[in-house]
Amino acid sequence: MSVAVSNLSVDYRGHGPDLHAVRDVSFVIPPGKMLGLVGESGSGKSTVAFALMGLLQANARIISGDMQIGGRSYDLTKNATAPLRGHGLAMIFQDPLLSLNPVFTIGAHLIEILRVAAPGESAGRRRAMAEEALAKVKLTDPRRRLDQYPHELSGGMRQRVVIAMALLAKPVLLIADEPTTALDVTVEASVMREICALRDELNCSVLLITHSLGLVTKYCDDMAVLYAGEMLEQGPARAIQRRPGHPYSRLLLDCEVAIDQPRREPAMANSFKVIGGELPDLRRPVSGCVFAARCDRAVADCAVTVPSAVRLDEEGRHKARCLRIGAS
Numbered sequence: 143m144s145v146a147v148s149n150l151s152v153d154y155r156g157h158g159p160d161l162h163a164v165r166d167v168s169f170v171i172p173p174g175k176m177l178g179l180v181g182e183s184g185s186g187k188s189t190v191a192f193a194l195m196g197l198l199q200a201n202a203r204i205i206s207g208d209m210q211i212g213g214r215s216y217d218l219t220k221n222a223t224a225p226l227r228g229h230g231l232a233m234i235f236q237d238p239l240l241s242l243n244p245v246f247t248i249g250a251h252l253i254e255i256l257r258v259a260a261p262g263e264s265a266g267r268r269r270a271m272a273e274e275a276l277a278k279v280k281l282t283d284p285r286r287r288l289d290q291y292p293h294e295l296s297g298g299m300r301q302r303v304v305i306a307m308a309l310l311a312k313p314v315l316l317i318a319d320e321p322t323t324a325l326d327v328t329v330e331a332s333v334m335r336e337i338c339a340l341r342d343e344l345n346c347s348v349l350l351i352t353h354s355l356g357l358v359t360k361y362c363d364d365m366a367v368l369y370a371g372e373m374l375e376q377g378p379a380r381a382i383q384r385r386p387g388h389p390y391s392r393l394l395l396d397c398e399v400a401i402d403q404p405r406r407e408p409a410m411a412n413s414f415k416v417i418g419g420e421l422p423d424l425r426r427p428v429s430g431c432v433f434a435a436r437c438d439r440a441v442a443d444c445a446v447t448v449p450s451a452v453r454l455d456e457e458g459r460h461k462a463r464c465l466r467i468g469a470s
Contacts, residue, residue: 143212145315145347146170150207150218152189152198159425163189164371166206171315171347171364176338178350178358178379180394181368184421187351190368191317194349195233196224211314228258232313234337236320238300241307242292248303249288252276255310275306278343279336298329305336312344319351334361355398359383364459367391370421370432377460387454387462389439393417431465439466 152164164186171177179187192198194209207218211230216222223231235241242251252272253265260268269288276284279302292300301321308316318337322330338361341348350362358365358379365382367375367390375388386392397415419436422428431437434444444465452467454460 143314143347144170144172144210146210147190147194148208148210150190150193151205152186152193152207153203153205154199155201155203160203162371162424163202164193167368167371167373169366169373169376171349173314173347174341174345175363176341176348176350176361177364177366178352178355178362179366179368180352180355180358182353182394182417182421184370185368186371187368188319189371191233191319191349191351193218194223194315194317195227195231196221197227197233228255228311230314232308232311232316234301234304234308234316234318234321236323238297238304239292241304242300244292246291247288248276248290248292248295251303252288252307252310255307259310259312271310272306275309276303278309278339279303279306280332281306298325298333301325301333302336305333305340309340309343313346315347315349316340316344317349317351320353321350322357323353330357337361355383355395367394370428371424372432372463374433374464375462377454377462381455381460385454387452387460387467388433388464389437389466390417390433391462393438431463439469441466 148168150164150167153160153162167190169177179190181187193204193207204219209216209218209223249269249272252275253268256263256268256271273284273288276287281287281299281302322333325333334357352358362379365377365379366373367388369390375382375391382391383395386395397417417436422432422435430445430447431449434440437444447465449463449465451461451463454462
């Protein structure tokens, strides 16, 4: 079933004016496909994820937003997706310990999922299903792992347990929020392979939230670029990699450091590209393009005119919101 998010806007209350963290964000993830949501820290990526899961902080308020799953509509302003957690929706967090209770065994976590997903099964059958799920995510010695506690496993092993939990929940939408940030490169690759295997087995939609454009271009079908709460570009991941339509997308790609990039000695001789400036204050109204103050291609109109989405391919899959598209 396809997953479509429409017009999602989220504010946070605080001392003073509300912070407009996400504004009018929309995207579609077909079944069996993976969308990479990218942007620097503070762009609103995790807010989008928590809004879809119904897990926002108490001071957050969804101003507008609708999620359609297989044609059925869920009003995000009314927390309508909360009953789907662990059933139609599943999430892999950056730190798997946020998903695992330290006083329960790994088996207890998996069997709790099965009490909802497979209520008619016997206790023995549920334990066998839990062991099978751990084996599917290639966790070594799955029978012994069922009786271990989260602190007895490595970070990569704990992340595999969370993926196994998602597998048992059989979600329509799987959200992976920075699932490999705390892992080394070799473990990162194996965890991403298991997420892809889960997607293929369940034919579910996957929303991958990450800072790494390398991960997105390697594993994702599509990419969405978020900046200061606004969607600036969307399209096939490889198309954006080859020909980014928005200056912010181009700058993000320029900041990527390839693993095989030559290093100079001494270490201080190496230089890396950064995007100058800071995110705008989202407690104040933003006029014009939200990226104009940091953009190396901005002109006077960019500060006062809100850009509309421009199609960059015949199918209309690749779009970017920039006044300078096509300008020399």
